[in-house]
Amino acid sequence: MVTTLYRIIKYGIQGFFRNGWLSVPALSVMALVLFVFLNLIIFNVLAGNALDTLKDKIDISVYFQSDVAEDDILRIQRSLESLSEVQEVKYISREEALKNFQERHQEDETIVQALEILDENPLSASLNIKAGDPREYPIIVAYLNNENLSGLVDQVTYNQNQLVINRLANIADTVGQTGIALTVILSLIAVFVTLNTIILTIYSTREEIGVMRLVGASNKFIRGPYIIQGIVYGVLAALLSMVLMTPLVSIASPYVSILMPEMDLRGYFYGNLGNLFGYQLLLGVGLGTVSSVIAIRRYLKI
Amino acid sequence: MISFQNVSKVYNNHSVALENINFSINPNEFVSVVGRNGAGKSTVIKLLIGEEKPSKGRVIFGPYEVNKLKPEELPLLRRQIGIVFQDFRLLPTKTTYENIAFALEVEGRPQSEIEEFVPQVIDMVGLSHRTHNFPHELSGGEKQRVAIARAMIHRPAVVVADEPTGNLDPIHTSEIVRLLLKINELGTTVILVTHNKDVVNSLNRRVISLDQGKIIRDEEKGKYVLA
Numbered sequence: 001m002v003t004t005l006y007r008i009i010k011y012g013i014q015g016f017f018r019n020g021w022l023s024v025p026a027l028s029v030m031a032l033v034l035f036v037f038l039n040l041i042i043f044n045v046l047a048g049n050a051l052d053t054l055k056d057k058i059d060i061s062v063y064f065q066s067d068v069a070e071d072d073i074l075r076i077q078r079s080l081e082s083l084s085e086v087q088e089v090k091y092i093s094r095e096e097a098l099k100n101f102q103e104r105h106q107e108d109e110t111i112v113q114a115l116e117i118l119d120e121n122p123l124s125a126s127l128n129i130k131a132g133d134p135r136e137y138p139i140i141v142a143y144l145n146n147e148n149l150s151g152l153v154d155q156v157t158y159n160q161n162q163l164v165i166n167r168l169a170n171i172a173d174t175v176g177q178t179g180i181a182l183t184v185i186l187s188l189i190a191v192f193v194t195l196n197t198i199i200l201t202i203y204s205t206r207e208e209i210g211v212m213r214l215v216g217a218s219n220k221f222i223r224g225p226y227i228i229q230g231i232v233y234g235v236l237a238a239l240l241s242m243v244l245m246t247p248l249v250s251i252a253s254p255y256v257s258i259l260m261p262e263m264d265l266r267g268y269f270y271g272n273l274g275n276l277f278g279y280q281l282l283l284g285v286g287l288g289t290v291s292s293v294i295a296i297r298r299y300l301k302i
Numbered sequence: 303m304i305s306f307q308n309v310s311k312v313y314n315n316h317s318v319a320l321e322n323i324n325f326s327i328n329p330n331e332f333v334s335v336v337g338r339n340g341a342g343k344s345t346v347i348k349l350l351i352g353e354e355k356p357s358k359g360r361v362i363f364g365p366y367e368v369n370k371l372k373p374e375e376l377p378l379l380r381r382q383i384g385i386v387f388q389d390f391r392l393l394p395t396k397t398t399y400e401n402i403a404f405a406l407e408v409e410g411r412p413q414s415e416i417e418e419f420v421p422q423v424i425d426m427v428g429l430s431h432r433t434h435n436f437p438h439e440l441s442g443g444e445k446q447r448v449a450i451a452r453a454m455i456h457r458p459a460v461v462v463a464d465e466p467t468g469n470l471d472p473i474h475t476s477e478i479v480r481l482l483l484k485i486n487e488l489g490t491t492v493i494l495v496t497h498n499k500d501v502v503n504s505l506n507r508r509v510i511s512l513d514q515g516k517i518i519r520d521e522e523k524g525k526y527v528l529a
Protein backbone atom coordinates (compact mmCIF):
# COMPACT_ATOMS: atom_id res chain seq x y z
CA MET A 1 0.00 0.00 0.00
CA VAL A 2 2.74 2.41 1.02
CA THR A 3 4.89 1.11 -1.84
CA THR A 4 2.04 1.69 -4.29
CA LEU A 5 1.40 5.19 -2.98
CA TYR A 6 5.11 5.95 -3.25
CA ARG A 7 5.15 4.68 -6.83
CA ILE A 8 2.06 6.70 -7.75
CA ILE A 9 3.62 9.90 -6.40
CA LYS A 10 6.95 9.12 -8.03
CA TYR A 11 5.33 8.50 -11.42
CA GLY A 12 3.15 11.59 -11.09
CA ILE A 13 6.12 13.87 -10.57
CA GLN A 14 8.25 11.99 -13.08
CA GLY A 15 5.46 12.24 -15.65
CA PHE A 16 5.29 15.97 -15.12
CA PHE A 17 8.98 16.44 -15.92
CA ARG A 18 9.32 13.84 -18.67
CA ASN A 19 6.25 15.16 -20.50
CA GLY A 20 7.71 18.67 -20.54
CA TRP A 21 6.22 19.55 -23.91
CA LEU A 22 2.77 18.72 -22.51
CA SER A 23 3.29 20.02 -18.98
CA VAL A 24 4.46 23.49 -19.95
CA PRO A 25 1.36 24.51 -21.93
CA ALA A 26 -0.99 22.97 -19.37
CA LEU A 27 0.88 24.68 -16.57
CA SER A 28 0.90 28.07 -18.29
CA VAL A 29 -2.82 27.91 -19.04
CA MET A 30 -3.52 27.04 -15.45
CA ALA A 31 -1.22 29.79 -14.15
CA LEU A 32 -3.04 32.31 -16.35
CA VAL A 33 -6.39 31.06 -15.12
CA LEU A 34 -5.31 31.43 -11.51
CA PHE A 35 -3.87 34.85 -12.34
CA VAL A 36 -7.26 35.96 -13.67
CA PHE A 37 -8.85 34.54 -10.54
CA LEU A 38 -6.38 36.46 -8.37
CA ASN A 39 -7.17 39.64 -10.27
CA LEU A 40 -10.85 39.03 -9.65
CA ILE A 41 -10.28 38.72 -5.92
CA ILE A 42 -8.30 41.94 -5.85
CA PHE A 43 -10.81 43.70 -8.10
CA ASN A 44 -13.64 42.71 -5.80
CA VAL A 45 -11.71 43.94 -2.77
CA LEU A 46 -11.01 47.27 -4.47
CA ALA A 47 -14.57 47.65 -5.72
CA GLY A 48 -15.98 46.72 -2.32
CA ASN A 49 -13.68 49.23 -0.67
CA ALA A 50 -14.65 51.95 -3.14
CA LEU A 51 -18.34 51.22 -2.62
CA ASP A 52 -18.03 51.30 1.15
CA THR A 53 -16.25 54.63 0.95
CA LEU A 54 -18.91 55.93 -1.39
CA LYS A 55 -21.78 54.74 0.78
CA ASP A 56 -20.06 56.15 3.84
CA LYS A 57 -20.02 59.57 2.24
CA ILE A 58 -23.78 59.56 1.76
CA ASP A 59 -25.65 60.94 4.75
CA ILE A 60 -28.40 63.39 5.57
CA SER A 61 -28.55 66.11 8.16
CA VAL A 62 -31.57 67.41 10.02
CA TYR A 63 -31.27 71.04 11.10
CA PHE A 64 -33.43 72.13 13.99
CA GLN A 65 -35.04 75.46 14.70
CA SER A 66 -32.73 77.50 16.92
CA ASP A 67 -35.18 77.50 19.82
CA VAL A 68 -35.40 73.73 20.15
CA ALA A 69 -34.00 72.45 23.45
CA GLU A 70 -31.05 70.08 23.42
CA ASP A 71 -33.03 67.49 25.38
CA ASP A 72 -35.63 67.37 22.65
CA ILE A 73 -32.97 66.84 20.01
CA LEU A 74 -31.34 64.06 22.04
CA ARG A 75 -34.75 62.46 22.45
CA ILE A 76 -35.22 62.55 18.70
CA GLN A 77 -31.70 61.11 18.30
CA ARG A 78 -32.62 58.17 20.52
CA SER A 79 -35.85 57.56 18.67
CA LEU A 80 -33.99 57.69 15.36
CA GLU A 81 -31.42 55.24 16.64
CA SER A 82 -34.19 52.80 17.43
CA LEU A 83 -35.17 52.68 13.76
CA SER A 84 -33.84 49.58 12.04
CA GLU A 85 -32.95 51.54 8.89
CA VAL A 86 -30.66 53.90 10.79
CA GLN A 87 -27.05 52.90 11.24
CA GLU A 88 -25.64 55.90 13.04
CA VAL A 89 -26.88 59.23 14.35
CA LYS A 90 -24.48 61.97 15.38
CA TYR A 91 -25.58 65.02 17.32
CA ILE A 92 -23.87 68.27 16.41
CA SER A 93 -24.69 71.05 18.85
CA ARG A 94 -24.84 74.70 17.84
CA GLU A 95 -21.46 75.32 19.48
CA GLU A 96 -19.86 72.42 17.70
CA ALA A 97 -21.35 73.54 14.43
CA LEU A 98 -19.84 76.99 14.97
CA LYS A 99 -16.46 75.52 15.86
CA ASN A 100 -16.46 73.31 12.77
CA PHE A 101 -17.49 76.24 10.64
CA GLN A 102 -14.70 78.43 12.01
CA GLU A 103 -12.12 75.72 11.48
CA ARG A 104 -13.24 75.18 7.93
CA HIS A 105 -13.07 78.87 7.09
CA GLN A 106 -10.20 80.05 9.30
CA GLU A 107 -8.26 81.28 6.31
CA ASP A 108 -11.15 83.26 4.93
CA GLU A 109 -10.86 86.74 6.50
CA THR A 110 -14.29 87.95 5.44
CA ILE A 111 -16.11 85.10 7.07
CA VAL A 112 -14.06 85.27 10.28
CA GLN A 113 -14.83 88.98 10.54
CA ALA A 114 -18.48 88.48 9.70
CA LEU A 115 -18.79 85.94 12.53
CA GLU A 116 -17.15 88.32 14.98
CA ILE A 117 -19.68 91.02 14.18
CA LEU A 118 -22.58 88.74 15.05
CA ASP A 119 -23.24 88.44 18.81
CA GLU A 120 -25.23 85.32 18.38
CA ASN A 121 -24.29 81.94 16.97
CA PRO A 122 -26.12 81.87 13.63
CA LEU A 123 -25.87 78.09 13.15
CA SER A 124 -28.45 75.46 14.04
CA ALA A 125 -27.99 72.25 15.93
CA SER A 126 -28.28 69.21 13.72
CA LEU A 127 -28.42 65.46 13.65
CA ASN A 128 -26.25 63.70 11.10
CA ILE A 129 -27.88 60.43 10.04
CA LYS A 130 -26.39 57.50 8.18
CA ALA A 131 -28.56 54.72 6.87
CA GLY A 132 -27.44 51.12 6.43
CA ASP A 133 -28.58 51.28 2.82
CA PRO A 134 -28.83 54.56 0.86
CA ARG A 135 -32.23 53.45 -0.43
CA GLU A 136 -33.67 53.70 3.05
CA TYR A 137 -33.29 57.48 3.41
CA PRO A 138 -36.85 58.18 2.20
CA ILE A 139 -38.20 56.09 5.11
CA ILE A 140 -36.09 58.03 7.60
CA VAL A 141 -37.09 61.34 6.03
CA ALA A 142 -40.75 60.33 6.18
CA TYR A 143 -40.32 59.63 9.88
CA LEU A 144 -38.75 63.05 10.41
CA ASN A 145 -41.54 64.75 8.53
CA ASN A 146 -44.34 63.42 10.68
CA GLU A 147 -46.48 65.89 12.52
CA ASN A 148 -44.86 65.67 15.98
CA LEU A 149 -41.54 66.82 14.62
CA SER A 150 -42.48 69.16 11.84
CA GLY A 151 -42.59 72.09 14.25
CA LEU A 152 -39.02 71.49 15.43
CA VAL A 153 -37.25 70.69 12.18
CA ASP A 154 -35.92 73.55 10.12
CA GLN A 155 -34.77 71.55 7.11
CA VAL A 156 -33.62 68.12 6.02
CA THR A 157 -30.76 68.04 3.51
CA TYR A 158 -32.15 64.96 1.81
CA ASN A 159 -34.69 67.05 0.03
CA GLN A 160 -31.94 68.92 -1.81
CA ASN A 161 -29.72 65.89 -2.40
CA GLN A 162 -32.36 63.27 -3.14
CA LEU A 163 -31.41 62.93 -6.78
CA VAL A 164 -27.69 62.58 -6.12
CA ILE A 165 -28.19 60.09 -3.32
CA ASN A 166 -30.42 57.91 -5.45
CA ARG A 167 -28.01 58.05 -8.31
CA LEU A 168 -25.07 57.11 -6.08
CA ALA A 169 -27.07 54.25 -4.63
CA ASN A 170 -27.79 53.01 -8.15
CA ILE A 171 -24.15 53.26 -9.18
CA ALA A 172 -23.08 51.39 -6.06
CA ASP A 173 -25.54 48.61 -6.80
CA THR A 174 -24.56 48.36 -10.44
CA VAL A 175 -20.86 48.18 -9.63
CA GLY A 176 -21.53 45.51 -7.03
CA GLN A 177 -23.64 43.42 -9.41
CA THR A 178 -21.17 43.82 -12.26
CA GLY A 179 -18.43 42.57 -9.96
CA ILE A 180 -20.42 39.47 -9.09
CA ALA A 181 -21.40 38.80 -12.71
CA LEU A 182 -17.81 39.26 -13.86
CA THR A 183 -16.55 36.92 -11.18
CA VAL A 184 -19.07 34.22 -12.08
CA ILE A 185 -18.47 34.45 -15.83
CA LEU A 186 -14.69 34.57 -15.63
CA SER A 187 -14.60 31.75 -13.09
CA LEU A 188 -16.71 29.59 -15.40
CA ILE A 189 -14.42 30.38 -18.33
CA ALA A 190 -11.41 29.56 -16.16
CA VAL A 191 -12.86 26.21 -15.13
CA PHE A 192 -13.66 25.22 -18.72
CA VAL A 193 -10.31 26.31 -20.08
CA THR A 194 -8.45 24.33 -17.43
CA LEU A 195 -10.69 21.32 -17.86
CA ASN A 196 -10.21 21.32 -21.64
CA THR A 197 -6.46 21.78 -21.42
CA ILE A 198 -6.10 18.86 -19.05
CA ILE A 199 -8.47 16.75 -21.13
CA LEU A 200 -6.28 17.41 -24.18
CA THR A 201 -3.11 16.70 -22.21
CA ILE A 202 -4.45 13.36 -21.08
CA TYR A 203 -5.96 12.64 -24.49
CA SER A 204 -2.47 12.74 -25.97
CA THR A 205 -1.35 10.03 -23.57
CA ARG A 206 -4.40 7.81 -24.07
CA GLU A 207 -2.35 5.09 -25.79
CA GLU A 208 -0.08 4.90 -22.77
CA ILE A 209 -3.14 4.48 -20.59
CA GLY A 210 -4.24 1.64 -22.86
CA VAL A 211 -0.83 -0.03 -22.56
CA MET A 212 -0.94 0.26 -18.78
CA ARG A 213 -4.36 -1.40 -18.76
CA LEU A 214 -3.11 -4.23 -20.97
CA VAL A 215 -0.09 -4.81 -18.74
CA GLY A 216 -2.51 -5.32 -15.86
CA ALA A 217 -2.40 -2.00 -14.05
CA SER A 218 -5.45 -1.29 -11.94
CA ASN A 219 -7.38 1.91 -12.59
CA LYS A 220 -6.19 3.36 -9.31
CA PHE A 221 -2.58 2.78 -10.27
CA ILE A 222 -3.11 4.46 -13.65
CA ARG A 223 -5.23 7.33 -12.38
CA GLY A 224 -3.06 8.11 -9.37
CA PRO A 225 -0.06 9.62 -11.18
CA TYR A 226 -2.35 11.79 -13.32
CA ILE A 227 -4.03 13.16 -10.21
CA ILE A 228 -0.61 13.85 -8.67
CA GLN A 229 0.27 15.66 -11.89
CA GLY A 230 -2.92 17.69 -11.59
CA ILE A 231 -1.92 18.64 -8.06
CA VAL A 232 1.59 19.59 -9.21
CA TYR A 233 0.02 21.79 -11.92
CA GLY A 234 -2.16 23.45 -9.29
CA VAL A 235 0.65 24.15 -6.84
CA LEU A 236 3.10 25.45 -9.45
CA ALA A 237 0.40 27.49 -11.20
CA ALA A 238 -0.57 29.14 -7.91
CA LEU A 239 3.09 29.98 -7.25
CA LEU A 240 3.56 31.35 -10.77
CA SER A 241 0.45 33.47 -10.54
CA MET A 242 1.64 35.02 -7.27
CA VAL A 243 5.07 35.71 -8.77
CA LEU A 244 3.37 37.35 -11.75
CA MET A 245 1.19 39.47 -9.49
CA THR A 246 3.89 40.82 -7.17
CA PRO A 247 5.47 43.39 -9.52
CA LEU A 248 2.03 44.31 -10.85
CA VAL A 249 0.83 45.20 -7.36
CA SER A 250 3.89 47.37 -6.79
CA ILE A 251 3.28 49.21 -10.05
CA ALA A 252 -0.47 49.65 -9.56
CA SER A 253 -0.48 50.52 -5.88
CA PRO A 254 0.38 54.29 -6.23
CA TYR A 255 -2.31 54.74 -8.91
CA VAL A 256 -4.90 53.01 -6.76
CA SER A 257 -3.95 55.32 -3.88
CA ILE A 258 -4.65 58.34 -6.06
CA LEU A 259 -8.11 57.04 -6.93
CA MET A 260 -8.89 55.72 -3.46
CA PRO A 261 -6.82 57.37 -0.75
CA GLU A 262 -8.11 54.91 1.88
CA MET A 263 -6.94 51.88 -0.11
CA ASP A 264 -3.43 50.52 0.37
CA LEU A 265 -3.13 47.87 -2.34
CA ARG A 266 0.41 46.85 -1.47
CA GLY A 267 -0.50 46.62 2.18
CA TYR A 268 -3.54 44.53 1.36
CA PHE A 269 -1.60 42.22 -0.97
CA TYR A 270 1.26 41.55 1.43
CA GLY A 271 -1.03 41.45 4.44
CA ASN A 272 -3.15 38.75 2.80
CA LEU A 273 -0.38 36.95 0.94
CA GLY A 274 -1.11 33.68 2.73
CA ASN A 275 -4.83 33.87 2.13
CA LEU A 276 -4.52 34.84 -1.53
CA PHE A 277 -2.03 32.03 -2.15
CA GLY A 278 -4.26 29.64 -0.21
CA TYR A 279 -7.33 30.41 -2.34
CA GLN A 280 -5.37 29.88 -5.52
CA LEU A 281 -3.80 26.70 -4.21
CA LEU A 282 -7.24 25.41 -3.33
CA LEU A 283 -8.68 26.34 -6.72
CA GLY A 284 -5.62 25.14 -8.64
CA VAL A 285 -5.34 21.79 -6.90
CA GLY A 286 -9.13 21.34 -7.04
CA LEU A 287 -9.29 22.13 -10.74
CA GLY A 288 -6.26 19.97 -11.50
CA THR A 289 -7.60 16.98 -9.61
CA VAL A 290 -11.18 17.17 -10.85
CA SER A 291 -10.10 17.76 -14.46
CA SER A 292 -7.71 14.80 -14.34
CA VAL A 293 -10.36 12.49 -12.93
CA ILE A 294 -12.91 13.58 -15.54
CA ALA A 295 -10.43 13.46 -18.41
CA ILE A 296 -9.02 10.03 -17.64
CA ARG A 297 -12.32 8.29 -16.94
CA ARG A 298 -13.09 7.37 -20.52
CA TYR A 299 -9.67 5.84 -21.21
CA LEU A 300 -9.89 3.38 -18.33
CA LYS A 301 -12.47 1.13 -19.97
CA ILE A 302 -10.20 -0.94 -22.22
CA MET B 303 -6.14 -24.03 -19.44
CA ILE B 304 -7.42 -21.79 -22.22
CA SER B 305 -10.55 -22.64 -24.10
CA PHE B 306 -12.77 -20.90 -26.62
CA GLN B 307 -16.27 -22.41 -26.69
CA ASN B 308 -18.56 -21.58 -29.62
CA VAL B 309 -17.12 -18.09 -29.77
CA SER B 310 -18.38 -15.60 -32.33
CA LYS B 311 -17.47 -11.96 -32.61
CA VAL B 312 -19.34 -9.48 -34.76
CA TYR B 313 -18.18 -5.87 -34.86
CA ASN B 314 -20.79 -3.14 -35.30
CA ASN B 315 -23.57 -5.65 -35.98
CA HIS B 316 -22.38 -6.62 -39.45
CA SER B 317 -18.63 -7.17 -39.65
CA VAL B 318 -18.06 -10.81 -38.72
CA ALA B 319 -14.57 -11.34 -37.25
CA LEU B 320 -14.99 -14.81 -35.72
CA GLU B 321 -17.65 -17.41 -36.33
CA ASN B 322 -18.24 -20.28 -33.93
CA ILE B 323 -14.64 -20.87 -32.89
CA ASN B 324 -13.74 -23.85 -30.69
CA PHE B 325 -10.28 -24.74 -29.45
CA SER B 326 -8.40 -25.26 -26.24
CA ILE B 327 -4.76 -24.85 -25.29
CA ASN B 328 -2.99 -26.89 -22.62
CA PRO B 329 -0.36 -25.68 -20.19
CA ASN B 330 3.15 -25.39 -21.61
CA GLU B 331 2.00 -25.62 -25.22
CA PHE B 332 3.53 -23.51 -27.98
CA VAL B 333 0.74 -22.64 -30.39
CA SER B 334 0.93 -20.58 -33.55
CA VAL B 335 -2.22 -18.92 -34.79
CA VAL B 336 -1.93 -18.12 -38.48
CA GLY B 337 -4.08 -16.58 -41.16
CA ARG B 338 -4.33 -13.73 -43.61
CA ASN B 339 -5.01 -10.17 -42.61
CA GLY B 340 -8.57 -9.98 -41.36
CA ALA B 341 -8.82 -13.71 -40.69
CA GLY B 342 -9.60 -12.95 -37.04
CA LYS B 343 -6.22 -13.65 -35.41
CA SER B 344 -6.05 -10.41 -33.49
CA THR B 345 -9.63 -10.75 -32.39
CA VAL B 346 -8.74 -14.07 -30.75
CA ILE B 347 -6.11 -12.24 -28.69
CA LYS B 348 -8.43 -9.35 -27.84
CA LEU B 349 -11.05 -11.77 -26.58
CA LEU B 350 -8.48 -13.67 -24.54
CA ILE B 351 -7.22 -10.58 -22.72
CA GLY B 352 -10.67 -9.09 -22.33
CA GLU B 353 -10.03 -6.12 -24.59
CA GLU B 354 -13.18 -7.12 -26.48
CA LYS B 355 -16.18 -9.15 -25.43
CA PRO B 356 -17.43 -12.05 -27.59
CA SER B 357 -20.83 -11.61 -29.24
CA LYS B 358 -21.54 -15.25 -28.46
CA GLY B 359 -19.85 -18.12 -26.61
CA ARG B 360 -17.44 -18.39 -23.70
CA VAL B 361 -13.75 -17.62 -23.31
CA ILE B 362 -12.16 -19.49 -20.42
CA PHE B 363 -8.74 -18.72 -18.99
CA GLY B 364 -7.82 -20.83 -15.95
CA PRO B 365 -10.35 -19.95 -13.28
CA TYR B 366 -11.71 -16.95 -15.19
CA GLU B 367 -14.63 -16.76 -17.57
CA VAL B 368 -13.12 -13.82 -19.43
CA ASN B 369 -16.30 -12.72 -21.20
CA LYS B 370 -17.96 -12.13 -17.83
CA LEU B 371 -15.20 -10.12 -16.16
CA LYS B 372 -15.93 -6.53 -15.20
CA PRO B 373 -13.43 -3.79 -16.21
CA GLU B 374 -12.09 -3.60 -12.67
CA GLU B 375 -11.46 -7.37 -12.63
CA LEU B 376 -9.50 -7.38 -15.89
CA PRO B 377 -6.15 -6.32 -14.32
CA LEU B 378 -6.09 -9.56 -12.30
CA LEU B 379 -6.53 -11.61 -15.47
CA ARG B 380 -3.95 -9.63 -17.39
CA ARG B 381 -1.31 -10.06 -14.70
CA GLN B 382 -1.36 -13.77 -15.55
CA ILE B 383 -0.82 -13.07 -19.23
CA GLY B 384 2.22 -11.46 -20.80
CA ILE B 385 1.42 -9.65 -24.02
CA VAL B 386 3.79 -8.71 -26.84
CA PHE B 387 2.45 -6.50 -29.64
CA GLN B 388 3.58 -5.90 -33.18
CA ASP B 389 3.93 -2.17 -32.39
CA PHE B 390 5.77 -2.88 -29.11
CA ARG B 391 3.55 -0.59 -26.99
CA LEU B 392 6.24 0.47 -24.58
CA LEU B 393 5.60 3.43 -22.30
CA PRO B 394 7.45 6.25 -24.09
CA THR B 395 8.35 8.22 -20.97
CA LYS B 396 9.87 5.24 -19.18
CA THR B 397 13.31 3.70 -19.65
CA THR B 398 13.93 0.06 -20.50
CA TYR B 399 14.34 -0.71 -16.82
CA GLU B 400 11.19 1.18 -15.82
CA ASN B 401 9.08 -0.34 -18.60
CA ILE B 402 9.97 -3.83 -17.44
CA ALA B 403 9.68 -2.96 -13.75
CA PHE B 404 6.22 -1.55 -14.44
CA ALA B 405 4.76 -5.05 -14.92
CA LEU B 406 5.89 -5.93 -11.40
CA GLU B 407 4.90 -2.60 -9.92
CA VAL B 408 1.28 -2.94 -11.05
CA GLU B 409 1.11 -6.09 -8.94
CA GLY B 410 2.46 -4.21 -5.95
CA ARG B 411 5.63 -6.30 -5.76
CA PRO B 412 8.25 -4.99 -3.33
CA GLN B 413 11.15 -2.88 -4.52
CA SER B 414 13.68 -5.55 -3.52
CA GLU B 415 12.15 -8.07 -5.94
CA ILE B 416 12.16 -5.51 -8.72
CA GLU B 417 15.80 -4.71 -8.14
CA GLU B 418 16.62 -8.41 -8.23
CA PHE B 419 14.53 -9.61 -11.20
CA VAL B 420 14.60 -6.74 -13.65
CA PRO B 421 18.38 -6.78 -14.31
CA GLN B 422 18.21 -10.59 -14.71
CA VAL B 423 15.53 -10.36 -17.37
CA ILE B 424 17.24 -7.46 -19.12
CA ASP B 425 20.35 -9.60 -19.24
CA MET B 426 18.37 -12.54 -20.60
CA VAL B 427 17.06 -10.51 -23.56
CA GLY B 428 20.55 -9.07 -24.05
CA LEU B 429 19.85 -5.41 -23.36
CA SER B 430 22.10 -4.71 -20.37
CA HIS B 431 23.74 -1.88 -22.30
CA ARG B 432 20.31 -0.28 -22.90
CA THR B 433 19.01 -0.41 -19.34
CA HIS B 434 18.54 3.34 -18.96
CA ASN B 435 17.59 4.23 -22.52
CA PHE B 436 14.12 5.44 -23.47
CA PRO B 437 12.15 3.56 -26.15
CA HIS B 438 12.79 6.21 -28.81
CA GLU B 439 16.52 5.54 -28.40
CA LEU B 440 16.12 1.83 -29.19
CA SER B 441 15.94 -0.04 -32.50
CA GLY B 442 12.83 -2.03 -33.43
CA GLY B 443 14.41 -5.32 -32.41
CA GLU B 444 15.54 -3.86 -29.10
CA LYS B 445 12.10 -2.45 -28.39
CA GLN B 446 10.54 -5.83 -29.04
CA ARG B 447 13.00 -7.48 -26.67
CA VAL B 448 12.05 -4.95 -24.00
CA ALA B 449 8.41 -5.82 -24.66
CA ILE B 450 9.16 -9.53 -24.31
CA ALA B 451 11.09 -8.90 -21.10
CA ARG B 452 8.09 -6.96 -19.76
CA ALA B 453 5.74 -9.77 -20.81
CA MET B 454 7.68 -12.45 -18.95
CA ILE B 455 9.10 -10.65 -15.89
CA HIS B 456 6.09 -11.44 -13.72
CA ARG B 457 6.20 -15.13 -14.69
CA PRO B 458 2.78 -15.25 -16.33
CA ALA B 459 1.06 -18.53 -17.14
CA VAL B 460 0.80 -17.48 -20.78
CA VAL B 461 2.77 -15.22 -23.08
CA VAL B 462 0.74 -13.97 -26.03
CA ALA B 463 2.69 -12.51 -28.94
CA ASP B 464 0.57 -10.71 -31.53
CA GLU B 465 2.65 -10.45 -34.73
CA PRO B 466 5.79 -9.75 -32.69
CA THR B 467 8.01 -9.95 -35.75
CA GLY B 468 5.75 -7.97 -38.07
CA ASN B 469 7.98 -4.89 -37.96
CA LEU B 470 11.34 -6.66 -37.81
CA ASP B 471 13.93 -7.89 -40.30
CA PRO B 472 14.73 -11.64 -40.58
CA ILE B 473 17.71 -11.50 -38.20
CA HIS B 474 15.74 -9.81 -35.45
CA THR B 475 12.80 -12.06 -36.21
CA SER B 476 14.76 -15.21 -35.48
CA GLU B 477 16.10 -13.58 -32.31
CA ILE B 478 12.56 -12.93 -31.09
CA VAL B 479 11.43 -16.46 -31.98
CA ARG B 480 14.40 -17.91 -30.07
CA LEU B 481 13.38 -15.86 -27.04
CA LEU B 482 9.80 -17.12 -27.26
CA LEU B 483 11.01 -20.70 -27.45
CA LYS B 484 13.20 -20.10 -24.42
CA ILE B 485 10.24 -18.73 -22.49
CA ASN B 486 8.27 -21.82 -23.49
CA GLU B 487 11.06 -24.09 -22.31
CA LEU B 488 10.93 -22.34 -18.91
CA GLY B 489 7.38 -23.63 -18.56
CA THR B 490 5.23 -20.88 -19.98
CA THR B 491 2.48 -21.38 -22.52
CA VAL B 492 3.18 -19.34 -25.65
CA ILE B 493 0.60 -18.23 -28.19
CA LEU B 494 2.22 -16.78 -31.27
CA VAL B 495 0.00 -14.95 -33.72
CA THR B 496 1.76 -14.45 -37.02
CA HIS B 497 1.55 -14.52 -40.78
CA ASN B 498 5.26 -15.21 -41.17
CA LYS B 499 5.37 -18.51 -43.04
CA ASP B 500 9.06 -19.22 -42.41
CA VAL B 501 8.72 -18.74 -38.67
CA VAL B 502 5.78 -21.13 -38.42
CA ASN B 503 7.37 -23.78 -40.61
CA SER B 504 10.67 -23.71 -38.70
CA LEU B 505 8.92 -24.15 -35.34
CA ASN B 506 7.26 -27.45 -36.13
CA ARG B 507 4.72 -26.93 -33.33
CA ARG B 508 0.94 -26.82 -33.11
CA VAL B 509 -0.67 -24.49 -35.70
CA ILE B 510 -4.23 -23.17 -35.68
CA SER B 511 -5.14 -21.74 -39.09
CA LEU B 512 -7.89 -19.17 -39.38
CA ASP B 513 -9.66 -18.02 -42.52
CA GLN B 514 -12.53 -15.57 -42.65
CA GLY B 515 -13.28 -16.00 -38.99
CA LYS B 516 -13.30 -19.80 -38.99
CA ILE B 517 -10.75 -22.43 -37.97
CA ILE B 518 -9.82 -24.27 -41.12
CA ARG B 519 -7.00 -26.35 -39.65
CA ASP B 520 -5.67 -27.26 -36.20
CA GLU B 521 -2.66 -29.56 -36.43
CA GLU B 522 -0.30 -30.85 -33.76
CA LYS B 523 2.88 -30.40 -35.83
CA GLY B 524 1.55 -28.00 -38.39
CA LYS B 525 2.84 -26.01 -41.30
CA TYR B 526 1.78 -22.65 -42.61
CA VAL B 527 -0.85 -23.66 -45.13
CA LEU B 528 -3.70 -21.38 -46.15
CA ALA B 529 -6.03 -22.95 -48.65
